Amino acid sequence: MKNEEPRHFLLIAGRGSLPKLVYEELVSCGDNVEITFLPGSEHDDLTTRHTKINPDNFLDLLQKYRGMGVEHVVLAGGVDRPNQTSILFKHGETNNQINIMGGDDSILKQFITVIEEIGFKIWGVHQVIPQLINHNGVLTDRSPSSADKSDIIFAEEIVTSIGNADIGQAAVVRNNRCIAVETISTDWMLDSIKDVYSTFANNPDERGGILIKASKPNQDLRVDLPTIGPNTIQRVVSLGMSGLVIESGKVILIDLPKVIQMANQSGIFIWSKSINRNIREKYS
Amino acid sequence: MKNEEPRHFLLIAGRGSLPKLVYEELVSCGDNVEITFLPGSEHDDLTTRHTKINPDNFLDLLQKYRGMGVEHVVLAGGVDRPNQTSILFKHGETNNQINIMGGDDSILKQFITVIEEIGFKIWGVHQVIPQLINHNGVLTDRSPSSADKSDIIFAEEIVTSIGNADIGQAAVVRNNRCIAVETISTDWMLDSIKDVYSTFANNPDERGGILIKASKPNQDLRVDLPTIGPNTIQRVVSLGMSGLVIESGKVILIDLPKVIQMANQSGIFIWSKSINRNIREKYS
Structure with a gap:
């Protein structure tokens, strides 16, 4: 226009x-x-x-x-x-x-x-x-399970903590355990846990875990918005993860039709949701 | 006795x-x-x-x-x-x-x-x-530089954040940037950043960064105290890092004489100090 x-x-x-x-x-x-x-x-x-x-x-x-x-x-x-x-x-x-x-x-x-x-x-x-950030809700055929949702609750705390500390914008959570935290880049993080994930693969009952990607809590949205595209989806799929959570309205999704198609063909979920920024006081 | x-x-x-x-x-x-x-x-x-x-x-x-x-x-x-x-x-x-x-x-x-x-x-x-945790002060010939101390201030915030979230007990900071966060184990974390560190090595002016290892804030000290020994020192040295900060009284140091000898021979510092648990509100 x-x-x-x-x-x-x-x-x-x-x-x-x-x-x-x-x-x-x-x-x-x-x-x-x-x-x-x-x-x-x-x-x-x-x-x-x-x-x-x-x-x-x-x-x-x-x-x-x-x-x-x-x-x-x-x-x-x-x-x-x-x-x-x-x-x-x-x-x-x-x-x-x-x-x-x-x-x-x-x-x-x-x-x-x-x-x-x-x-x-x-x-x-x-x-x-x-339209690059205008996504909301579960975008895929598959939806997160209740076990995935439990991982997501922990993952939201993690991205809030590491965002506040300017460490990174993404993390991997599996069985309520933090497997990886983004520091250099999301793709680097996913590549670095290949060996860890291969040890999980020995137990076929294990769920795959989730990748979360979110903006930092008080980020200037004009620069450095986290970005997801086919490359990241391909890594999530090849690790055998369950799916991916992105922050609604604050994560750039490149090539949405291709991303959705890849996710549906591989049976992973993508959930665009607002992030709960409350941190539980676990040890006080 | x-x-x-x-x-x-x-x-x-x-x-x-x-x-x-x-x-x-x-x-x-x-x-x-x-x-x-x-x-x-x-x-x-x-x-x-x-x-x-x-x-x-x-x-x-x-x-x-x-x-x-x-x-x-x-x-x-x-x-x-x-x-x-x-x-x-x-x-x-x-x-x-x-x-x-x-x-x-x-x-x-x-x-x-x-x-x-x-x-x-x-x-x-x-x-x-x-005596395994009774260490305090700079234990080595080398002391942290003012630039190292700047990294350490950031590192103290990071271990506080990731400890509160039950993510891990260690991190690597270099030039005030978080390079890695412990999730699986400290040795795994140090192995995972070999490639990243090799790109830093192209610039001889760059300082080497620090490893920090601390207990979680409010940790039950009877179990899972972070532990440092010759294996970790060897990894810190081979990456070319400047040194290592451990939490005084809350990190087990195995084989102290050998650890100190290795550190002095390689020219890295080991600083046992209490950890500042205050988190700056960076983005509010």
Whole structure:
């Protein structure tokens, strides 16, 4: 649907399929879109009008776009954490330093501050394409069992605890036991428990456990929304898990029709639900 | 040092070197010691007077020892989690079921309840051999740097959060970022981040990060005290980490002289300190 007044966007693109989805949505709305790519994130299918960002030109580049009349910025796609402990953004005579130590939230807040200080309005992917997060209820043929629901109650406590502490946004729970907590990435976490799950497989009576993925309790939704897509579903299936819980309205679901189809073919459930943020005081 | 009045102990032995240490300490005090071994925990060096526990004879065995005048029970050594979801302890005409679903605390509390109901007094390893947990301060030639101390502040929050949620007792923090959280075991956690650490190694300026190991807040210290020994030190060293923080008075340190020697030879620090249990409200 075309906007009456075209907006002028800068798309800061990371890895994965989100940047292309955002680009196509904005273009179809009649907006003007400039693109810059974060290091390691060049897209073959987004070849026009792009400039690669590096620490030496980042601030100058943003100022240039602002001078061209760009008013809006959207960050989309996965970002590899820089290996340095800090990044010095050079601009004219001044420098602007982002401290890379700390959790993802800490880094992204500094990043957003730099962009907003230049005068841009920052948009989240979900504000450009609301249907990516508009899911609610059990999305699959299979529903969670009462045993799965017991795991989910514990899992909601875990994502609340680890979200508050800026550790991660996902966990695996099985038989009311926490098997894994996301730190590096969800896919890395799922790969790391292959051996553990293979020991479970010796007992065919055992249920498979659940993956939960949720936003952090007080997260800035404009950046770093947790994202689920076919790659994650494939890992959940190959581990033999029962299913997947995602936070309704706060987790991006990429390629929903394919995700649902994969889940139904494999017999897992996907439940989009609001997360209970109450923590029981277990040991007091 | 001999007790004036010999006590009569049942040692329930798991894996590792703790059961032998406990056995030798009790014998040197002049106490009488019976031994039973949990499945998978036979010790070549503790061959006398032992009976293997299995779910079918566990309650009867405990009753037999109680009838023999055994008054004290000590649980020592690592225990593999049973693969079943519940264990039915058979005793005469009655059954006693322990639900294996849940975190370690939940299982151990049920286990302790069964033993106490029969009339035993339960001892922690640290009550038999207090010197195993009597460590305090920086134990090594190397001290933590100010950057390490910054990681440690975050790490204290993490072990408090994951301890309250009965997730685990250890974590790895590096540059104020949580790299890993213990779920299965500390050694498993350290093995799982080898690949992650090898990517850090490309940048020689990077510090190595710290391992923290602490009891759960409000833990019953008689069972499941976190334990550190040469195996863990060897893993910390081979990953290239800076050092290790353990909770003073609440973490068992096995083979202290060897642990200190290994740490000093490798240039890592070991800091035994009380853990700050305050959680900052980061996102409110």
